[in-house]
Amino acid sequence: MSLDLSTNPHVVSKVWDALDALTDPEIPVVTLREMGIIRDVEHVSDHVVVVVITPTYSGCPAMEQIHDDIRSTVKALGLAVEVRTQLAPAWTTDWMTDTAKDKLRAYGIAPPNRQYGVPAEQTSVVHFMRKPFQAADVVECPHCGSSNTWESSHFGSTACKALYKCLDCQEPFDYFKPY
Template identity: 65%
Template structure:
């Protein structure tokens, strides 16, 4: 890794997600790579899903930070492989919880059997990030953003987002 690449990584470490300002792009797994390319540096970002409305802002934030450094780099949005919540760091999940967003569960291996099409999978138990209760219900498959679902705690009555596993 070159000195320029290390300098860019260090500068981008502090950039936070515009929709969830307590977690960094790197902690979420959106900031994927900083590469030395023949024609200069390349910064690779991957959206949490292909229609993520925050990607324009994220790219602008990356470009602004690079401009502050005086570094010329290309910002590339890469869709393959697709982003997964497996790319989130444990620190990101802890920060989501502290912020009032239930972090995603670990995804099980995909079920490709015919039984998958016959019976509905059991719903994940999503604990309330406010009081810890497991007595929660989904109120909408979409929360404040499409990558989150809206839940309500039946004990403390607080609504909260759940970051859906992908």
């Protein structure tokens, strides 16, 4: 499907609509937009757009796939695209939508259960926790809802998740770490 730019003034809207179908390569039940990975779409000239993305963490192995998915989706609209990676402000779980958190839970991944409130104007990539010695968060099991859970490994299936086990239903699950 190619956009006729001479009659369609809503290029950015059309690009956003197309990008809304792209899911996270590591968690296929949530979209890149719901995760807050796609930050912006800019229409820079008649047939060129820039899509700005921020990785969930600097070593995210899915970034190349995300770049490729965005490129092919936008090119299918008849546009040239530059995918720009923006590291500051650093991605935070505050950028995840409530829909993403609900989808994670339904998929068997406990969503982050606190928010750091990183200001949008932040320019530093480095985060420091406000209360570094606070008690561990209570993480509810996405399978049975129990808060009787235990962190068995600080790193789960990916570095942005921890591996937990529910002591009631005995099911292991990933917990998307808040940061």
